Amino acid sequence: MFRKNLVGWAFLVPLVAYLLLCYGYPLLTTVDLSIRDYTVRTFVHGGAQVIGLANYGDVFADPVFRTALLNTVVFTVASLVFQYGIGLALALFFSRRFRLSATLRALFLVPWLLPLIVSASTWAWMFNSEAGVVNAALAWFGLDGVNWLTSPDWSLVSVIVANTWIGIPFNLVVLYSGLRNIPAEVHEAAALDGASSWQAFRHVTFPMLRPVSAVTLLLGLVYTLKVFDIIWIMTRGGPGGSSTTLATWSYELGFGSMLPRFGPSSAVGNVLILMAVVAGLVYVRSQRHREAS
Amino acid sequence: MKRSTFGRRVTVALVTAGLSLTACSSAGDTAGGTAAPFAVWDPYPQFDASSEWVKVIEKCGTEAGVAVERQAYDTSDLTNKVLLAAQQGTAPNVLVVDNPVVSTLAEGGVLKANQDTGLDASQASPNLVAAGEVDGKAYGVPIGANTLALYYNKAVLAQAGVDPASLTDWASLDAALAKVVGAGKKGITFSAIGTEEGSFQFLPWFWGAGAQLTDLSSTQAVAAVELWKSWLDKRYAPNSVVGNTQTTSWQEFATGEYAFAENGTWQLGNAAKLGFEHGVIPIPSRDGGVAPGPTGGEFVTVPVQGAADREATAAKIAGCLTDADTVAATDSALTYVSAIPSVQEQQVAERPELKVWVDAVQAAKGRTGDGRGTRYPRISQPLWTAVQAVLTGSKPAAEALKDAQTAAASAK
Amino acid sequence: MTRSWWHTAVGLLLTAVMLFPVYWMVNVSLTPPGDMRKSPPDLFPGNPTFEGYARVLDEQLPYFGTSLLVALGTVVLTLALAAPAAYSLAKLRPRGRGPLTFVLLVAQMIPGIIMALGLYGIYVKLGITNTVWGLVFADSTIAVPFAVLILTSFMASVPDEVVQAARIDGAGAFRTFWSVVLPASCNGVVTAGLFAFLWAWSDFVFAATLDSGGSMQPLTLGIYRYIGNNNQEWNAIMATAVVASVPATALLVLAQRFVAAGITSGAVKD
Incomplete structure (x- = not known):
C-alpha cells in the first residue's frame, strides 16, 4: 500500500511542482499585493506597510463593487443559460439524420476556432452604432437603431450575446455526443410506450443526459467566470461601468489608468478566486450527492 | 531562416535564465565585465x-x-x-x-x-x-x-455656408453645427471613451470653459460637459463618441460625412491621405479665443x-x-x-x-502642471467616468461632476 | 425522406445565422477602407480589395510562425505534465489525491489576467519575458488543469483488468502507463492536445503582458497592432483573422471525432 502511494505520487511530482511554481507563487504574490498599502515608491523600492484587509474594505465599499458583482453574476448566468439552451436545442436537431447534417454540424464549430480578440472585434464592429450591420438590419425592418455598446442599458446585453455565440459550439459538441451515447433502444422503448417526443425528451433523454449536462455547465462556468478579453475589447467595461465584471474591474484597477493600484486590483482578483473556490466546492458536493444516491 | 532565429533565441534565453539563476546573489551590483547592451x-x-x-x-x-x-x-x-x-x-x-x-x-x-x-x-x-x-x-x-485641434472638412462647411474663420467661441461653433446638420451632413466627432483618451479630449473644453482640475464640480466644468451632452442630444455628434478611441473617431471623420473632428497632431500623416480637402482650426474657448489643450x-x-x-x-x-x-x-x-x-x-x-x-x-498646458503632478491620474479617472455618465444620460451633469470631485478628493 | 429535406433547409438557415459573424469578418477583410463606414454597409464586397491579405502575407508571417511554435510547445508541455499525473490519479489512486483534484478544478477558474501579474514578476526576475518558451509556460497554465481532469476520467475508463494483465506480464508502473494506458486513451490525448493548441493559439492576455516587447510575438499581438495603433485597419485585422483561423479549422476538422468522443466519455465516466 505504501509502495503504491509512493509510485502514485512519483507520477504526480512534475504536476505538483508545476502547480506550485506556476500557480502557487503567482497567487502568493497577489495575496501579498492585496494586503499591503502600495504607493509607486513602495512598490518599486519595497517597504510597503501591511494593512491587513483594508484594501478589501475599500473594494467592498466602492460602489463599483456592487455593479461589478451583479454584472458578473448576470453575465455568467445568462451566458450559461443561453449557451446551454441553444446548444442543447441544436444538439437535438442535429441528432436526427438528414442530408448535410454532419457538414453543417462541423461548420458550427468555426466560431470556436477564432481567437477571442478576433471574435470580440468582429462583434464590436457589427454592433457599431453608426456603421454596424446589426443596426442596418434593424433599419431594414423599420426599427430604430440601438446603441449596443454605448448605451448603459445595452452594453451588458451585447457582451452576453457575443459570449453566448462563442460558447455555443462547445455546448453543441459535448451535448451532441452525449445524445449519441444514449442507446437507441431507450428511445424505441419510449416510443412503443406511446410517449410524445416532448415527453420522451423530458422524461427519458434529459435525465439520461444529466451527467454530460453537469460537466458542460461546469466547464462553461469555469470559462465564463474568467472572461475578460471579450468585454475589454468590446466595451472596456463601460460606458460608465455598465458592463464591468470583477475580472475587468481588477484589470482596470491594475492596468487601466496611468497610475496602477495593484493593492485593490489584487484584492478584487482574490475575491474572484474565492468565488471560484466556492463554485468548486458546490460542484464537488453535488458530485458526492450523486454518487451517494 | 525562421528556425535558426528561434533556436538562437531559445539558447540565449536559456543561458540568460541560467546565468541569472546561478548569479542570483551577486546580480545587480556587477555592472562591469562585458557590459550588457x-x-x-x-x-x-x-x-x-x-x-x-x-x-x-x-x-x-x-x-x-x-x-x-x-x-x-x-x-x-x-x-x-x-x-x-x-x-x-x-x-x-x-x-x-x-x-x-x-x-x-x-x-x-x-x-x-x-x-x-x-x-x-x-x-x-x-x-x-x-x-x-x-x-x-x-x-x-x-x-x-502634440495637442488637439479641430480638423474640418472644407466641402461640408462650404455646402452649409460656414466660414471656419468665424468659429471663435462655443456659440459660433454651435451655430455652425446646427447649419451643417441642417444641410443633411453630420456635425462633429470626438472621443469620450472611458480611458485617459476621453479625459484628454475633454480637457480643451473643460479648460476652455475656465474650469480647473482642482475643482471638477465648478459651474464652468458643468457647462463644458453640458456642451458635449447637448451635441449628442441634438444629434450634432454621433452616439458612438462614448466608445470612440481617437483612432475610431478619426475614421468617422475620414468618411467625409462629418464637418469637424477633434483630433491630434499625430493624425497629420493620415490627414494627407483623406479623400477630401481639410483644414485645421484651434479649439475655441467658451467666450472666445483659443482654448488651451493638453500637451x-x-x-x-x-x-x-x-x-x-x-x-x-x-x-x-x-x-x-x-x-x-x-x-x-x-x-x-x-x-x-x-x-x-x-x-x-x-x-x-x-x-x-x-x-x-x-x-x-x-x-497648451501640461496635465500634470500646476503642482498637481502625481495627483492627475486620480483626477482624470473620475473625470472621464463623469463625462460618460452624463453623455449616456445616467446622471445629470452637476451631480456626476460632484461625485467625481468627491472621488478625486478622496482617492489615495 | 421529404422531411429530411425540410430539416436540411432549417439546418442551412441555422448555420447561416450562426456563421454570419464569420461571413462578416471575411466581408470586412475584403472591403476597401473607404467603404468601411458606409451606412448601411455593403452586404457583399462589391469591389473587393486584397490589400489586407497582401499586408498579412507581408507583415504577419513571422507572427504566424511564433504562434505555431508556442501552440505546439504548449501541447507538448501540457501533455508531458498531464498524462503521467492523470495516469496516477486514475489508476494508481494514491492517498491525498482528492485535494489535488479540487485544486485543479479551482485553478481552471482563475482568470489569466490575475495570473499574468504574478507571472510577470517571476519572468522579469528570471529574464524570460519576450521568449517563446516563457509564453509556452504561461499558456500551459490555461490547459494543464483541464488536460489532467479530462485525461483522468479518460484513463479511468481503461478496464482495470487490462492494467492488471500488464502487471502480471511483469510490466512496471511506467511500462503500464506508456505501453498500455496511454495508447488506450488516445482520444483523450488528442482532445487535451487540441484544446491546449487552441487556447495557446488564441491567447492574448499572456502574450500582451509577457511577450509584447521582443521580436518573437504571436499572431494575436500582430492583430492587436492593427487595432491598437493610430489606425484601425479593419481589412488588415480581418484578413489576419481569416488566415489565423485556417490552421485551427484544419486541425479541428481532422480531430473532431476524437474530441467529441474524448469529452463525453470523460463526462459520462466521471
Missing part, C-alpha cells in the same frame, strides 16, 4: 527595426560607445511594465514615456533627475518641460509635443540603475535622441511638433500648415 524602451510599436527611429537609436548608441537593444511596448502597458521591471531591478537604461507619467515615475524614485545625470532640457520650451518637473527638479526631456507626447528619461557610469552613458543617449539635430527627423516621423522653438520654426518653414499646430502647442 543598453535597453531602450519606447511606446512606438508602429516603428519596426528598419524605421528611421530605430536607426536614430542605434546611431546614438554608437556615439555613446555602447550597444543598444530597443523594445517597443503599447503606451497603455508601458507604465506597468516599467514599474514591475524597476521592482525587479531590471529597469531599462533609457525610457521614452508619455509625459503625464513622468512625474509619477519620478516621485516613485524610478527616474534620475536631469541635474544628477547631466541631461539637459534647457533647449525645449518651458511649458512642455513643466510636465516632467517634480519638487523643482526636471526629469527627462520632451522628444516632441501630449513623450519624454526621454533615464531610469535609476544604481550605477552612475551607466546612468551617465544613458543620459548621453537620451541627450542624443532629443538633440536639435536628430529630433527633427523623429518628430516628422511621429508628426509631432518639436519641443525646441528653433526646430519649430524650421518645421513651419518647411510645412506652413503646421503653423496652427505650433501655436496650439505653445498655448
Whole structure:
C-alpha cells in the first residue's frame, strides 16, 4: 500500500511542482499585493506597510463593487443559460439524420476556432452604432437603431450575446455526443410506450443526459467566470461601468489608468478566486450527492 | 531562416535564465565585465527595426560607445511594465514615456533627475518641460509635443455656408453645427471613451470653459460637459463618441460625412491621405479665443540603475535622441511638433500648415502642471467616468461632476 | 425522406445565422477602407480589395510562425505534465489525491489576467519575458488543469483488468502507463492536445503582458497592432483573422471525432 502511494505520487511530482511554481507563487504574490498599502515608491523600492484587509474594505465599499458583482453574476448566468439552451436545442436537431447534417454540424464549430480578440472585434464592429450591420438590419425592418455598446442599458446585453455565440459550439459538441451515447433502444422503448417526443425528451433523454449536462455547465462556468478579453475589447467595461465584471474591474484597477493600484486590483482578483473556490466546492458536493444516491 | 532565429533565441534565453539563476546573489551590483547592451524602451510599436527611429537609436548608441537593444511596448502597458521591471531591478537604461507619467515615475524614485545625470532640457520650451518637473527638479526631456485641434472638412462647411474663420467661441461653433446638420451632413466627432483618451479630449473644453482640475464640480466644468451632452442630444455628434478611441473617431471623420473632428497632431500623416480637402482650426474657448489643450507626447528619461557610469552613458543617449539635430527627423516621423522653438520654426518653414499646430502647442498646458503632478491620474479617472455618465444620460451633469470631485478628493 | 429535406433547409438557415459573424469578418477583410463606414454597409464586397491579405502575407508571417511554435510547445508541455499525473490519479489512486483534484478544478477558474501579474514578476526576475518558451509556460497554465481532469476520467475508463494483465506480464508502473494506458486513451490525448493548441493559439492576455516587447510575438499581438495603433485597419485585422483561423479549422476538422468522443466519455465516466 505504501509502495503504491509512493509510485502514485512519483507520477504526480512534475504536476505538483508545476502547480506550485506556476500557480502557487503567482497567487502568493497577489495575496501579498492585496494586503499591503502600495504607493509607486513602495512598490518599486519595497517597504510597503501591511494593512491587513483594508484594501478589501475599500473594494467592498466602492460602489463599483456592487455593479461589478451583479454584472458578473448576470453575465455568467445568462451566458450559461443561453449557451446551454441553444446548444442543447441544436444538439437535438442535429441528432436526427438528414442530408448535410454532419457538414453543417462541423461548420458550427468555426466560431470556436477564432481567437477571442478576433471574435470580440468582429462583434464590436457589427454592433457599431453608426456603421454596424446589426443596426442596418434593424433599419431594414423599420426599427430604430440601438446603441449596443454605448448605451448603459445595452452594453451588458451585447457582451452576453457575443459570449453566448462563442460558447455555443462547445455546448453543441459535448451535448451532441452525449445524445449519441444514449442507446437507441431507450428511445424505441419510449416510443412503443406511446410517449410524445416532448415527453420522451423530458422524461427519458434529459435525465439520461444529466451527467454530460453537469460537466458542460461546469466547464462553461469555469470559462465564463474568467472572461475578460471579450468585454475589454468590446466595451472596456463601460460606458460608465455598465458592463464591468470583477475580472475587468481588477484589470482596470491594475492596468487601466496611468497610475496602477495593484493593492485593490489584487484584492478584487482574490475575491474572484474565492468565488471560484466556492463554485468548486458546490460542484464537488453535488458530485458526492450523486454518487451517494 | 525562421528556425535558426528561434533556436538562437531559445539558447540565449536559456543561458540568460541560467546565468541569472546561478548569479542570483551577486546580480545587480556587477555592472562591469562585458557590459550588457543598453535597453531602450519606447511606446512606438508602429516603428519596426528598419524605421528611421530605430536607426536614430542605434546611431546614438554608437556615439555613446555602447550597444543598444530597443523594445517597443503599447503606451497603455508601458507604465506597468516599467514599474514591475524597476521592482525587479531590471529597469531599462533609457525610457521614452508619455509625459503625464513622468512625474509619477519620478516621485516613485524610478527616474534620475536631469541635474544628477547631466541631461539637459534647457533647449525645449518651458511649458512642455513643466510636465516632467517634480519638487523643482526636471526629469527627462520632451522628444516632441502634440495637442488637439479641430480638423474640418472644407466641402461640408462650404455646402452649409460656414466660414471656419468665424468659429471663435462655443456659440459660433454651435451655430455652425446646427447649419451643417441642417444641410443633411453630420456635425462633429470626438472621443469620450472611458480611458485617459476621453479625459484628454475633454480637457480643451473643460479648460476652455475656465474650469480647473482642482475643482471638477465648478459651474464652468458643468457647462463644458453640458456642451458635449447637448451635441449628442441634438444629434450634432454621433452616439458612438462614448466608445470612440481617437483612432475610431478619426475614421468617422475620414468618411467625409462629418464637418469637424477633434483630433491630434499625430493624425497629420493620415490627414494627407483623406479623400477630401481639410483644414485645421484651434479649439475655441467658451467666450472666445483659443482654448488651451493638453500637451501630449513623450519624454526621454533615464531610469535609476544604481550605477552612475551607466546612468551617465544613458543620459548621453537620451541627450542624443532629443538633440536639435536628430529630433527633427523623429518628430516628422511621429508628426509631432518639436519641443525646441528653433526646430519649430524650421518645421513651419518647411510645412506652413503646421503653423496652427505650433501655436496650439505653445498655448497648451501640461496635465500634470500646476503642482498637481502625481495627483492627475486620480483626477482624470473620475473625470472621464463623469463625462460618460452624463453623455449616456445616467446622471445629470452637476451631480456626476460632484461625485467625481468627491472621488478625486478622496482617492489615495 | 421529404422531411429530411425540410430539416436540411432549417439546418442551412441555422448555420447561416450562426456563421454570419464569420461571413462578416471575411466581408470586412475584403472591403476597401473607404467603404468601411458606409451606412448601411455593403452586404457583399462589391469591389473587393486584397490589400489586407497582401499586408498579412507581408507583415504577419513571422507572427504566424511564433504562434505555431508556442501552440505546439504548449501541447507538448501540457501533455508531458498531464498524462503521467492523470495516469496516477486514475489508476494508481494514491492517498491525498482528492485535494489535488479540487485544486485543479479551482485553478481552471482563475482568470489569466490575475495570473499574468504574478507571472510577470517571476519572468522579469528570471529574464524570460519576450521568449517563446516563457509564453509556452504561461499558456500551459490555461490547459494543464483541464488536460489532467479530462485525461483522468479518460484513463479511468481503461478496464482495470487490462492494467492488471500488464502487471502480471511483469510490466512496471511506467511500462503500464506508456505501453498500455496511454495508447488506450488516445482520444483523450488528442482532445487535451487540441484544446491546449487552441487556447495557446488564441491567447492574448499572456502574450500582451509577457511577450509584447521582443521580436518573437504571436499572431494575436500582430492583430492587436492593427487595432491598437493610430489606425484601425479593419481589412488588415480581418484578413489576419481569416488566415489565423485556417490552421485551427484544419486541425479541428481532422480531430473532431476524437474530441467529441474524448469529452463525453470523460463526462459520462466521471
